[in-house]
Amino acid sequence: MDDYDIQDWSRILLGDLPGQFLLEVTLRTLLMFIVIVVTMRLTGKRAVQQLSIIELVLVIGLGSAAGDPMFYHDIGLLPPLVVFVVILLAYRLITRMAAKSRKVEELLEGRPILIIESGQFSIQNFDKEDVGQDEFLMELRLHGIEHLGQIRRAYIEPNGQVSVFYYADDEVRMGLPILPGLFLQKTERISQSGTYACTFCGQVEKLIPKDSYHVCPVCMHSEWVQALDTPRIT
Numbered sequence: 004m005d006d007y008d009i010q011d012w013s014r015i016l017l018g019d020l021p022g023q024f025l026l027e028v029t030l031r032t033l034l035m036f037i038v039i040v041v042t043m044r045l046t047g048k049r050a051v052q053q054l055s056i057i058e059l060v061l062v063i064g065l066g067s068a069a070g071d072p073m074f075y076h077d078i079g080l081l082p083p084l085v086v087f088v089v090i091l092l093a094y095r096l097i098t099r100m101a102a103k104s105r106k107v108e109e110l111l112e113g114r115p116i117l118i119i120e121s122g123q124f125s126i127q128n129f130d131k132e133d134v135g136q137d138e139f140l141m142e143l144r145l146h147g148i149e150h151l152g153q154i155r156r157a158y159i160e161p162n163g164q165v166s167v168f169y170y171a172d173d174e175v176r177m178g179l180p181i182l183p184g185l186f187l188q189k190t191e192r193i194s195q196s197g198t199y200a201c202t203f204c205g206q207v208e209k210l211i212p213k214d215s216y217h218v219c220p221v222c223m224h225s226e227w228v229q230a231l232d233t234p235r236i237t
Contacts, residue, residue: 028082032089036064040111057097057111064090112161119157122170122178123205126222140181143167150231151205152178172234179205180231189228191216199227 040060068086101108116128118139129139142165148154153175156168170176179200180186189202196211203224210217216225 025081025085028085029089032064032068032086033093036060036090036093057094057101061090061094115158115160115166117156118159118165119151119154119205121156122152122154122176122207123221124151124203126204139165140186143181147235147237149182149233149235150178150180151200152176152207152230152232153235154178169235175232175234177207177230177232179207180228185231186228189226191225191227193217193227198230200230202226202228 040057065087068083068090097107097111101111117125118129119125129136143151143154143157146165146167148167153169154167155170158166160166177198177200179202186202193199193210193212197209198207199210199217200207201219201222201224203226204219204222206219206221207230208217208219208227210227217227218225219227
């Protein structure tokens with residue numbers, strides 16, 4: 004540190020690197036931008052709630068570029084500035100392309116996924132999205148939902164949030180209760196006749212006691228809980 008000079012602008016701007024390194028920074032930034040976009044896309048919608056994938060990549064990229072030159076004297080200011088410019092230009096280009104092309108938008112952000120239809124889980128889409136049932140039921144409870152029979156359709160949006168469309172009170176059907184105290188009463192043995200909902204897919208069946216298990220005709224699971232048909236309280 005004996006030769007440290009606070010007015011050494013070559014060191015301040017470039018660190019210990021030659022000017023040609025700025026071209027390499029540009030290439031590195033573009034490659035890492037693509038890597039981050041692909042990685043965030045593969046993590047699924049639930050990992051990127053609130054922000055879109057591109058917005059999250061923008062935050063990560065700019066945050067990473069801004070951090071190091073604030074702390075390390077041997078890192079120049081010009082390489083991070085090049086990173087900022089490249090990321091912002093890439094962001095503007097991608098958002099323009101997404102605005103003009105539905106295919107590009109779906110490739111980058113995905114599309115809304117139907118998770119519940121007519122009071123029952125769409126189990127194929129549910130598996131595809133790698134959604135945890137407990138987490139998803141919590142989201143529904145935050146919408147004031149007591150059982151799936153109150154829901155006409157529910158979607159996981161590209162930003163990871165859940166959109167719910169309800170049945171009118173006079174249209175509410177029997178459905179799987181999602182309140183913890185009721186949901187945890189699930190059983191494989193039916194002790195009394197009644198209307199039950201499959202705890203895996205929400206299929207509703209009228210069941211009677213018998214020696215063997217009742218297998219759900221939709222998902223082939225065998226845990227049931229008594230269904231509800233109460234209207235929403237808003």
